[in-house]
Amino acid sequence: MRCRIEGSLLSIGKMAAMNHTTIPTLRHYDKLGLLKPSHVDINTGYRYYDIQQNARFDLIEYMKELGMSLKEIASVLDCHDSALVETILAQKNEQIHRQIRGLKLRHDAIERAISSLERYRKSPATGTISLEYIDRRLIYGIPCPEDFYAHDISSYERDLLYLRHDLMDKGIPQIHTYSVGTSIKKDDYASGIFRADRVFIFADKALEDYHLSMDIIDSGMYACIYLDSYDKEIEGASMLLSHCKSEGLSICGDYICEVLTEFNVFDDEKRGMFLRLQVPVDFSRKRI
Amino acid sequence: MRCRIEGSLLSIGKMAAMNHTTIPTLRHYDKLGLLKPSHVDINTGYRYYDIQQNARFDLIEYMKELGMSLKEIASVLDCHDSALVETILAQKNEQIHRQIRGLKLRHDAIERAISSLERYRKSPATGTISLEYIDRRLIYGIPCPEDFYAHDISSYERDLLYLRHDLMDKGIPQIHTYSVGTSIKKDDYASGIFRADRVFIFADKALEDYHLSMDIIDSGMYACIYLDSYDKEIEGASMLLSHCKSEGLSICGDYICEVLTEFNVFDDEKRGMFLRLQVPVDFSRKRI
DNA sequence: ATGAAACTCTCACCTTGCGATAGGGTTTTC
DNA sequence: GAAAACCCTATCGCAAGGTGAGAGTTTCAT
Numbered sequence: 001m002r003c004r005i006e007g008s009l010l011s012i013g014k015m016a017a018m019n020h021t022t023i024p025t026l027r028h029y030d031k032l033g034l035l036k037p038s039h040v041d042i043n044t045g046y047r048y049y050d051i052q053q054n055a056r057f058d059l060i061e062y063m064k065e066l067g068m069s070l071k072e073i074a075s076v077l078d079c080h081d082s083a084l085v086e087t088i089l090a091q092k093n094e095q096i097h098r099q100i101r102g103l104k105l106r107h108d109a110i111e112r113a114i115s116s117l118e119r120y121r122k123s124p125a126t127g128t129i130s131l132e133y134i135d136r137r138l139i140y141g142i143p144c145p146e147d148f149y150a151h152d153i154s155s156y157e158r159d160l161l162y163l164r165h166d167l168m169d170k171g172i173p174q175i176h177t178y179s180v181g182t183s184i185k186k187d188d189y190a191s192g193i194f195r196a197d198r199v200f201i202f203a204d205k206a207l208e209d210y211h212l213s214m215d216i217i218d219s220g221m222y223a224c225i226y227l228d229s230y231d232k233e234i235e236g237a238s239m240l241l242s243h244c245k246s247e248g249l250s251i252c253g254d255y256i257c258e259v260l261t262e263f264n265v266f267d268d269e270k271r272g273m274f275l276r277l278q279v280p281v282d283f284s285r286k287r288i
Numbered sequence: 289m290r291c292r293i294e295g296s297l298l299s300i301g302k303m304a305a306m307n308h309t310t311i312p313t314l315r316h317y318d319k320l321g322l323l324k325p326s327h328v329d330i331n332t333g334y335r336y337y338d339i340q341q342n343a344r345f346d347l348i349e350y351m352k353e354l355g356m357s358l359k360e361i362a363s364v365l366d367c368h369d370s371a372l373v374e375t376i377l378a379q380k381n382e383q384i385h386r387q388i389r390g391l392k393l394r395h396d397a398i399e400r401a402i403s404s405l406e407r408y409r410k411s412p413a414t415g416t417i418s419l420e421y422i423d424r425r426l427i428y429g430i431p432c433p434e435d436f437y438a439h440d441i442s443s444y445e446r447d448l449l450y451l452r453h454d455l456m457d458k459g460i461p462q463i464h465t466y467s468v469g470t471s472i473k474k475d476d477y478a479s480g481i482f483r484a485d486r487v488f489i490f491a492d493k494a495l496e497d498y499h500l501s502m503d504i505i506d507s508g509m510y511a512c513i514y515l516d517s518y519d520k521e522i523e524g525a526s527m528l529l530s531h532c533k534s535e536g537l538s539i540c541g542d543y544i545c546e547v548l549t550e551f552n553v554f555d556d557e558k559r560g561m562f563l564r565l566q567v568p569v570d571f572s573r574k575r576i
Numbered sequence: 577a578t579g580a581a582a583c584t585c586t587c588a589c590c591t592t593g594c595g596a597t598a599g600g601g602t603t604t605t606c
Numbered sequence: 607g608a609a610a611a612c613c614c615t616a617t618c619g620c621a622a623g624g625t626g627a628g629a630g631t632t633t634c635a636t
Binding site: 008018019020051052054055058059061062065066067082085086089090092093096097099100103104106107109110111113114117120153154157158160161164165168173174176177 | 446
């Protein structure tokens, strides 16, 4: 015991325990100049704190709880300027609002991802043909600059990039969380001409804020075929078309290739998708 | 141009531009093994990407948008296990809920801090005596283990620490964002005996979840005096008592020392507070 | 073909708020 | 007086890259 100037000086360990913090934290604050021990032994370098310095520590904790960084805290403590505090707090509030909005979006995206995976698990085997009622959907997309069926996969990638650029330019966040679709015009498809018409995303309410000119895909009965690879799309589309013809189903709208899930954890290099090819067929009752 | 194996290989810069990302990011993913260029020139080390690798990049972005860390993404991509994805996503959802709750708490705390600072700006000069109606308040506190008026400031610090420990043990977050008060029993105060009775925090709705046994401080008219330093409390309390006596105000409850703001950006080492000492006085109309 | 501009490489250090050692001194306690 | 507990400095590590420095490569225009 060398130096004992005042009544109750605390070693760093006691100070840490008293404030429910750790020794490295106090050393860190010391280094940053946030909380200098009231006395440091010149010979040993031991730090000794005054119990009154709890006040300063509390203040630091308080500001941390408000979301201020240590640097911001230091600047406030240095400047002795309460107006600065108010400025920073106002900024923090803004920032928190943004963060909450972002987290909500993320939450929605995760929900979509989970149900998409669930759907994948429960979907029929590849090649299965079905007849389903599909609800109305909103899409946003662009005409295909290139007919990717006529070229290799890279032209599909390019078309998709155009779409993503467009979405990015419009400031839409989380563009990767929307599932993608492509379409072929009804008449082309019915004649067996597979020529890409549009590439789009399936939109949801969150996108309404961005004033996109979205299109509606009407509800109705669809003939569908499930596939687990993009490579088989043309083959699948042909099969679907033959099926419609042999069953006497009358095609009444554009063909759509819907990407049900893009969680391609199966094939490393390619865009491996789980697809539902679909084409609306006419079952309408005549109204009298 | 040394190596050109396939048709369309992209340099790292083009790949980055195409995907709205940066070159360091792609290099980073390469290092982590997340996205290895499909070809690397052995002589120059130049990275060349296949356009199909956009798929992989999209997948990574997608998972990032869902809040997964690069390490988690890597493990999913390595394992080829979609169940793992679902597990992680469920965890993420939990985590997001916690984050949102935390942010809301923080937002409330900031609002409180801002109005506290505003209040400070608009408060009367130190020494001002006033008569105010104060609404009902909820408090949670503990009896003072030590009578800090009888000792030095360090015993106040210790009492405050007991309270904080208690709150921490009960798992209450952001304990520093609640303002502190102390009280003296009515009879003690009225007799000029300043003996600390309780130390407490002013609670709010967020604390109701923690099943604390909170006390109520009744609404009513209070004689108050504003002070800007803890050092002056006893002096201020005496003045307030004299004032009540000379004005014929009848004290009808415990004396309270309320910390209006603890944003002590003015004095470095001490706990510098802005205080409102207050004591309830009786103005009740007799009911007939 | 050549020179300049643009591009790319690796390496290493910076950010936040500490936690976790390593290696060596100090204080307290029995 | 010795052991236990405590403390020091210094460095590395974390996540996801950003920002250079210094050197080599490719591309474009002449």
